[in-house]
Structure formats: structure tokens, C-alpha cells
Amino acid sequence: MTHTTLLANLDLDRRLSREQALSLVDLADIKPLLDAAARRRDAAHGAIVSYSRKVFIPLTQLCRDVCHYCTFAHPPRKGEKAFLTREQVVAIAEAGKKAGCKEALFTLGDKPELRYRIARDELRSLGHETTLSYLAEVADLVLRETGLLPHVNPGLLSDEDFAALRPVSISQGIMVESTSERLCAKGGAHHGSPDKLPAARLDTIRRAGEHAVPFTSGILIGIGETREERIDSLLALRDLNDAYGHIQEIIVQNFRPKPGTRMADVEAPPVDDHLWTIAIARLIFEPEMNIQAPPNLSPGALKQLVHAGINDWGGVSPVTPDHVNPEAPWPHVKELEAATKAAGKDLAERLALYPAHARHPLRWVDEKVRKPLYDLIDADGWPRTDRWCPGRADPLPPAAAASVKGHAPVSAGTLVQPILEKALGGMQLGEAEIVRLFRARGDEFTAVCRAADDLRRSVNGDVVSYVVTRNINYTNICYFKCQFCAFSKGKLSENLRGKPYDIGMDEVARRVREAWDRGASEVCMQGGIHPSYTGRKYLEICAAVKAAVPEMHLHAFSPLEVWQGARTLGISVAAFLTELKAAGLKTLPGTAAEILDDEVRALLCADKINTGEWLQVMRTAHDLGFRSTATIMFGHIDRYEHWARHLIRVRDLQMETGGFTEFVPLPFVHMEAPIYLKGRSRPGPTFRESILMHAVARLALHPHITNIQASWVKLGPDGVRQCLDAGVNDLGGTLMDESISRSAGAGHGQEMTPQRMEEIIRSSGRLPRQRDTLYGNAPAQLRERSLTAARQSQAAAATSVLQSASK
Known part of the structure; x- marks a missing residue:
């Protein structure tokens, strides 16, 4: 040769x-x-x-x-x-x-x-x-x-x-x-x-x-x-x-010869x-x-x-x-x-x-x-290039923010271009291809964001939706030991934010009625896994919501809660979900997913349901006619291949059942998280990684999941504006009572008014749309009520400030 x-x-x-x-x-x-x-x-x-x-x-x-x-x-x-x-x-x-x-x-x-x-x-x-x-x-x-x-x-x-x-x-x-x-x-x-x-x-x-x-x-x-x-x-x-x-x-x-040596x-x-x-x-x-x-x-x-x-x-x-x-x-x-x-x-x-x-x-x-x-480091082992972290009210890193849209033409010869063309054509991306997109930097980063934005425009147009909702976290007492969670309170509760609580059904009903009066079409209910809870507790919650406001959409219970509820009653997941449906449950939040890869879960949430169990709960729920969201909580001990596997598993289940309404990236908020305080995790994803998760999700899940949501609680108003240029078409809920991210140290507040949502959307050159849980238009009466309630709340707050000043 x-x-x-x-x-x-x-x-x-x-x-x-x-x-x-x-x-x-x-x-x-x-x-x-x-x-x-x-x-x-x-x-x-x-x-x-x-x-x-x-x-x-x-x-x-x-x-x-x-x-x-x-x-x-x-x-x-x-x-x-x-x-x-x-x-x-x-x-x-x-x-x-x-x-x-x-x-x-x-x-x-x-x-x-x-x-x-x-x-x-x-x-x-x-x-x-x-x-x-x-x-x-x-x-x-x-x-x-x-x-x-x-x-x-x-x-x-x-x-x-x-x-x-x-x-x-x-x-x-x-x-x-x-x-x-x-x-x-x-x-x-x-x-x-x-x-x-x-x-x-x-x-x-x-x-x-x-x-x-x-x-x-x-x-x-x-x-x-x-x-x-x-x-x-x-x-x-x-x-x-x-x-x-x-x-x-x-x-x-x-070798270089040096004077004075032999x-x-x-x-x-x-x-x-x-x-x-x-x-x-x-x-x-x-x-x-x-x-x-x-x-x-x-x-x-x-x-x-x-x-x-x-x-x-x-x-x-x-x-x-x-x-x-x-x-x-x-x-x-x-x-x-x-x-x-x-x-x-x-x-x-x-x-x-x-x-x-x-x-x-x-x-x-x-x-x-x-x-x-x-x-x-970031999730790929490279140095972080700025001090930005999710949940913290930091200014956006100028260079990374500027490169989302970019000003110079992006070369069609970038190494990611064949992957982008494959995704835009609706072809399934493999793990290595998705990992390659997460590694995009410089011009490649801009190319990925632009491709995701182009795809968003062709699928969703220039409309950005949001829902008026109230979060009701009925207890923060939990016997699970998830290493990322600063919300739940166990033996170390006094060392973490807030006091342990377990609210009664009367208080649940009061909050539901108040949410309805303020124009909410949905209540989102999740909590810790209280050691005394059985599946009956979740059925009681459903009954309390239905009795308080029969028209309220109940979006509740993660796959972990469903799994635990079925186990404590000694019945199958399908049987328990059937009971929940009869009691008034409408849709499920796709939380407790964290990272759908057991290599990560073994360290992050070892006593929680595993990847297969999470997927099985969702498969069963979808087969029974429930719709649900899908989430990913990323940026702690995970790597890009874990993110890719998560996206592929969500995509594959969606191709099988069609039950997911949206995909919601949740950047890890580290400030009060036990795993970070113990020195065992990164301080959340970088800004580049946070933007890429939304963009790559848009590309990798196409055409099976068409709604990509950004979390204003994690990213702040400026952060979600950037996401709107990287494939996002939904800003999630107004929340009213957000406590999980706040417990972890997030500083972006616990409520976003409809007016503020729409201001962010319009400032990004897009058209706002208030929706319901299943992405239909919010009823006109509820929309008007939500806007009026927000104006009245702002006026009352201003009056209180003036009265305090006059004293």
C-alpha cells in the first residue's frame, strides 16, 4: 500500500x-x-x-x-x-x-x-x-x-x-x-x-x-x-x-537551543x-x-x-x-x-x-x-464566560445576548447546518446531533437560534401566548430527599427558607375562588409528598377545587404524586388516574421529570420515581385522555448527552400518545439548593445554555410538540425576551403565588400581571394572546376580569404607598 x-x-x-x-x-x-x-x-x-x-x-x-x-x-x-x-x-x-x-x-x-x-x-x-x-x-x-x-x-x-x-x-x-x-x-x-x-x-x-x-x-x-x-x-x-x-x-x-547549556x-x-x-x-x-x-x-x-x-x-x-x-x-x-x-x-x-x-x-x-x-464550568466542561445565573436578577451577558439574533450573516457552511436542515425538514435528530447543537458557540449559536426562530414563525406565527393561573402549593413538607429542592421541608426545615406548612381544604377553596375573581382560568396545584398523604388527599383536593369553582380548570399532580397516590391506595396508576378524572382533574403538569436519565437521577433524586416510571405515568395518563406538559430541569450535574436523551424520550412518547401540550425548560436555580450548598453541583446553566435549551427543544421536538415555553421566574423579563428570538412562543402563567423557585433563591418575583406579560411580548415585536390550559383563547369575560383585577391591585398598592408616605 x-x-x-x-x-x-x-x-x-x-x-x-x-x-x-x-x-x-x-x-x-x-x-x-x-x-x-x-x-x-x-x-x-x-x-x-x-x-x-x-x-x-x-x-x-x-x-x-x-x-x-x-x-x-x-x-x-x-x-x-x-x-x-x-x-x-x-x-x-x-x-x-x-x-x-x-x-x-x-x-x-x-x-x-x-x-x-x-x-x-x-x-x-x-x-x-x-x-x-x-x-x-x-x-x-x-x-x-x-x-x-x-x-x-x-x-x-x-x-x-x-x-x-x-x-x-x-x-x-x-x-x-x-x-x-x-x-x-x-x-x-x-x-x-x-x-x-x-x-x-x-x-x-x-x-x-x-x-x-x-x-x-x-x-x-x-x-x-x-x-x-x-x-x-x-x-x-x-x-x-x-x-x-x-x-x-x-x-x-x-527543542530550542539555549545559550549556556551543553x-x-x-x-x-x-x-x-x-x-x-x-x-x-x-x-x-x-x-x-x-x-x-x-x-x-x-x-x-x-x-x-x-x-x-x-x-x-x-x-x-x-x-x-x-x-x-x-x-x-x-x-x-x-x-x-x-x-x-x-x-x-x-x-x-x-x-x-x-x-x-x-x-x-x-x-x-x-x-x-x-x-x-x-x-x-458549564455542562460540557468548558469555562463559564460570565457570572449570570438563572433566578438571580443579574444583567444579561452582553456578548451572549447580542449573538442570539446576531447582526452579521451566518455562514451556510457552519458545521451544524446539515443538522439544522434535517430538523427543519421534520426529520428525527439522534443523540449525537442534538449534543452537537448544544455545543454551538459563536456563529453556530446564532445559526441555531435563527433556525429555531424561523421554525417558530412558520409553526406559530408571531403570536405569543400566556395563561392567567394561580399556583397553589398545598404543602411544603416532603419525605423525599431531592438534592436540588429548597422548597420541601424535612428535618433541616429551619435551615431552609420559610416554615413548614400544610394548608387545609378551606384555604384551598378560598384561593381558588380568589383566583377566579382575578380572572384565572386555571389553578396549578403541586406540593411536597407529605408523609401522611395518601391518594385520598389528592382526591379531596380535587373535590375542594370543584366545589369552590366548578368552571376552574384543575391542572395538578406531577407523575410522582400520581405514582405515590396510587401506591398508597394499593391500586394501579390507571385506576387512580380514573378516580382523579372523575373528581375533576383536567390536566397534569409534567414536573418531577428533572432529567429523564437514571444516571443523573441516581444522584439528584435517588428515592424518586425513575425515568421509566415517569414515562409510564404519562403514557397511562395520555391513554386515558389527559393532556400534560413536559418539563426539563437542567444545569446541575447533568451533561449535554443527558439533555439529548431527555428530549428524545419526550419526543418518542409524544409520537406514541400525542398527549403533551408544551415543553417547558426550567433552568436550575442554585442559590438555596442543598446540592449546590454541599458543593456538589454547578450554579445552574449558563445564559448560552439556557437559550440553547429552548432553541434546540424547538428543533428536536418538531413537528411533534409545537409549543415551547420560557419561564419568566427563572430567566426574568430580559431573559424571556431573548428566548422569544430563539424558538419560544409561550410565556407560561402569571402564577400569583410562585414559591418553588423563590424558595431556591429566585429573585424575579412571584406574580406577573397580564399587562406586564403583554408589555414584554409587544416589546419583542410580537402579538400577545391570553390562552387557556389547552391553548384555546381565554374566554373574553375572564380576560377582562384579569386585566381589571390587575389594575385595581396596582391602584390599591399605589394608594397604600401614598398613605404610608403621608404618615
Whole structure:
């Protein structure tokens, strides 16, 4: 097989064997190799080239090794401390934090105390016996004092070292550099450096895998190794990653001669040699592997590095120099962004923990480090780009809000375009396609929002509906232990908002009559699962509502309440729903869904009904003639694939029963949620993710669910205006008494008047329509009553204010 044939026929997910890689060692024309590597990179990483914004902390520049190309390590110098003090470390970290860094990169020499007395003496004065012990202390100090995520490069480690460093670092690393034993012999670059023995370095990387430490490694080219030895070094790393999955990135670093070293006169590898090695690394590893080349070591060749298959630039510091390569300053982030754009890619910031590992913190991150990580990431493991959170009265992030509509034309050649065309054509999207839409950023984000808005216009026109409703939460006492819920009150009730309550049927009836007098066509009733409740309680509630106002539409009881009610009566779900229907229940809210994936539910709401049970209750209800809503509560411990599976399960049930009236995304409000207060979740979805949930739902559920609703309680008036440009055609209910989101810390109020609803809708260039629960027009008499009641309430409030002022 010729080189050209091999490269042209190489499957995007098939890796080069050793024999195939060796056949490319003497390749005369490397362009086909680079093209194959670029195709492989694009298939997994798309248009993104990432970097980490870091601050460089050189804890000590003493080292027991004598690598003959290194200027970072040096012998003790008169008047110079062997180690940075704690105060110096924190000062450097603080400067990095002020400059927007999220990573604290600790670089140090290997075990200098084994060679230098000054290192031993200073360590003792610092209260430590070893460099690694001091490293663990200061990494923990930086984490606690600044919130920066430590990445440590500490050299060779034992199991005990990993056990000490994992709780204080988000990731670790060691360059294998080369597995060639020749380089450790006399005259080799690593002669006299015991920590550079290949077997020892590979052993440390193996132990990292055993301890589930996300790890960085790579090779250094041009120090005397052959291309065959480079291939063997890469294959050794591949074998370790195959065993443990812990290697986050492979760095292909090019040697640069430095004055004052024994290798000062050795020529640096030519650019083409560097490009060849990058491409080989890309083809040896799986497509998802992150291949990195430091940008400061190849000035003028950044575009070529991208074309060779890299997808990452490594850490770039706006504060500190590259202490390992001080002669090569970091490019400014703006310059790096421009160079990346010139190569046809988009620069994106990442953390020291790459997204693929950040998505699985329970496996890869020590419990002590998870809260700082959760606070920094979105559901895909990328850094949050602003401080906006659902439920909080924060201003919208300007850049993200502006990109919903966008002002520039969106290229038809975006990578999401085929998925959008498929959705617009009414074809079912698969999980991977829906996940890809959730990953949309920049122009792709705008393209998804525009497609959803176009689809909304064709399906719903320019009318936006809302319903006048009253929420009646009849009890906040609950024996379930949902980790996201700040509404229910159990043993810790006094630590949460509000007092426990269980309102009587007379009060339920009073609130129903008051709602009717204020123009409500619906009461929405849900509550905690009180330990004394049985299915009879829910039947009593139905009777109380029907007796109070026979015409009132009763929208009540989540699948959890239905399931629990049937179980406590010892009857089937179908039998209980039949009784509820006879008692006056009209429709069901699709809450208690949270995320319809049991991987999430096992941690978020382990004692609640599972995915299959939720779907079965809804299937049964729809078969009995009930209509219901469908919801998703997202942005906590979930990932994009969970969102996709949720949408697919809702879509599939709708195709089977046709019973869902609308889909309602509910962004997680974190402020008072137990799971967040325990440091075990993210602070809700980002603004971009919140908008995308509505847009992607419109596309993924088309044509089966035609109403997409936005929650003003979670998003606020400005947020729902943005959603109206991203596929939303309904603003839900006026609520009157909203308490569940408020208990979680939401600050957008507990009632929205019809006038305010219509003002928001008109300010978005749309036409308001007051509806009933089933999307028919609200009766004219009720609409007029709702508007009049709101005006009277506002007038009474104004009078009260004036009277108070006059006193």
C-alpha cells in the first residue's frame, strides 16, 4: 500500500499501527499526512483550538537532574532562596486571578533536597521534609485563597505522593520526553538525570492512571532521538491511556537551543519535522485526544501547526513568563486569537482540566476540588464566560445576548447546518446531533437560534401566548430527599427558607375562588409528598377545587404524586388516574421529570420515581385522555448527552400518545439548593445554555410538540425576551403565588400581571394572546376580569404607598 493510499483510506476513528507509522518515517511529501491529521482533528474537535489562561508559579528552580538543554533548573545562587515563600506563591496567584487566569501551574525541579543542602535546610524551616510535601501545602493554599485550579508538574511520584497531591490539584503532568534509553547514556541529553529514565517516567504515568489523576504528557523532539523513537514514545503513552483513559493531552514540543547549556550548538528541529511529528501523533491517538504545541516556541508558524492537526495551544500566561523557555515570551491572547482565526479556527479558553474529564468529576476530581471546579464550568466542561445565573436578577451577558439574533450573516457552511436542515425538514435528530447543537458557540449559536426562530414563525406565527393561573402549593413538607429542592421541608426545615406548612381544604377553596375573581382560568396545584398523604388527599383536593369553582380548570399532580397516590391506595396508576378524572382533574403538569436519565437521577433524586416510571405515568395518563406538559430541569450535574436523551424520550412518547401540550425548560436555580450548598453541583446553566435549551427543544421536538415555553421566574423579563428570538412562543402563567423557585433563591418575583406579560411580548415585536390550559383563547369575560383585577391591585398598592408616605 502506498503512503497516499494509506492516508487517503485511513478511517477517522482508526489509529495508525506501529508498522503503518514507521512506513511514514521517510515521507518525502508531508502534505497528505498533514491533510489526514487535520481531517481527523476536525472530526472530533471541529473549529475549536483551545488554551488555558494560567499563571506560572516556579516553586523551586533547584533540581537533582542535569538535563543538558535546560535553563529552568540551576544550582543554588548566592542570596537567592531555594523556594518561593507561601506569601510569594499567593501573591503570584492573586496577580493571575486579577488577570483572569483560572489555572495555577506549579513547575519545579525534581527532588532538589536529595542533592542540595540548602534545599533541605529551607524545607525544614518551612516545616517540611520534602519538596512534594511543601508543594501539597502551597497548592492547597492557592486553591483555598484564590480559587485558581492548581496543575502540578512535580516529577516522579509514588503512590503516597499521588494520594497527597490529588486532593489539592485539578490535574498533573510529566513529559515522557522520550522513551529512548540511548539519551540517558553518556553524551545523551538525559545523561546524569535519574528522573529522566524512561521506565521511571512511564511508571509515574501508570500510577497516575491507577489513581484516576487527569494527566498531561508528551514528547520533546530534536534532542537526539530518531523518528522511530518518537513513534515508540507516542505508542507507549497510547498504551497507558488505553489502560486508564487519564491522559488529557499529548504535547509535541520542539527543542530550542539555549545559550549556556551543553546543547547550545545543537540545531533546532526544522518546522517540517515538527509538523510531521504533530501529524503522526494525531494519527496514532484516537481523534478525541488533545494534541498540543506551545505557541511561543514556534513564532511565525502557528498557522502551519494548526494545519498539522493540533487542537490546543497549552497554557498561556498574561502575567508570568515561560520560566522553562524564558527567551520565548507568550503571545498575547489577542494575537493568538488572530493567528488561530487566520488558520480557520476559533480560539476557546479551557481549564487545566480538559472538558472531556471535567464532564465526569466524580471519577476524575477529588471531592475537595470539585466545588471550585463546579463553579467554573458549564455542562460540557468548558469555562463559564460570565457570572449570570438563572433566578438571580443579574444583567444579561452582553456578548451572549447580542449573538442570539446576531447582526452579521451566518455562514451556510457552519458545521451544524446539515443538522439544522434535517430538523427543519421534520426529520428525527439522534443523540449525537442534538449534543452537537448544544455545543454551538459563536456563529453556530446564532445559526441555531435563527433556525429555531424561523421554525417558530412558520409553526406559530408571531403570536405569543400566556395563561392567567394561580399556583397553589398545598404543602411544603416532603419525605423525599431531592438534592436540588429548597422548597420541601424535612428535618433541616429551619435551615431552609420559610416554615413548614400544610394548608387545609378551606384555604384551598378560598384561593381558588380568589383566583377566579382575578380572572384565572386555571389553578396549578403541586406540593411536597407529605408523609401522611395518601391518594385520598389528592382526591379531596380535587373535590375542594370543584366545589369552590366548578368552571376552574384543575391542572395538578406531577407523575410522582400520581405514582405515590396510587401506591398508597394499593391500586394501579390507571385506576387512580380514573378516580382523579372523575373528581375533576383536567390536566397534569409534567414536573418531577428533572432529567429523564437514571444516571443523573441516581444522584439528584435517588428515592424518586425513575425515568421509566415517569414515562409510564404519562403514557397511562395520555391513554386515558389527559393532556400534560413536559418539563426539563437542567444545569446541575447533568451533561449535554443527558439533555439529548431527555428530549428524545419526550419526543418518542409524544409520537406514541400525542398527549403533551408544551415543553417547558426550567433552568436550575442554585442559590438555596442543598446540592449546590454541599458543593456538589454547578450554579445552574449558563445564559448560552439556557437559550440553547429552548432553541434546540424547538428543533428536536418538531413537528411533534409545537409549543415551547420560557419561564419568566427563572430567566426574568430580559431573559424571556431573548428566548422569544430563539424558538419560544409561550410565556407560561402569571402564577400569583410562585414559591418553588423563590424558595431556591429566585429573585424575579412571584406574580406577573397580564399587562406586564403583554408589555414584554409587544416589546419583542410580537402579538400577545391570553390562552387557556389547552391553548384555546381565554374566554373574553375572564380576560377582562384579569386585566381589571390587575389594575385595581396596582391602584390599591399605589394608594397604600401614598398613605404610608403621608404618615
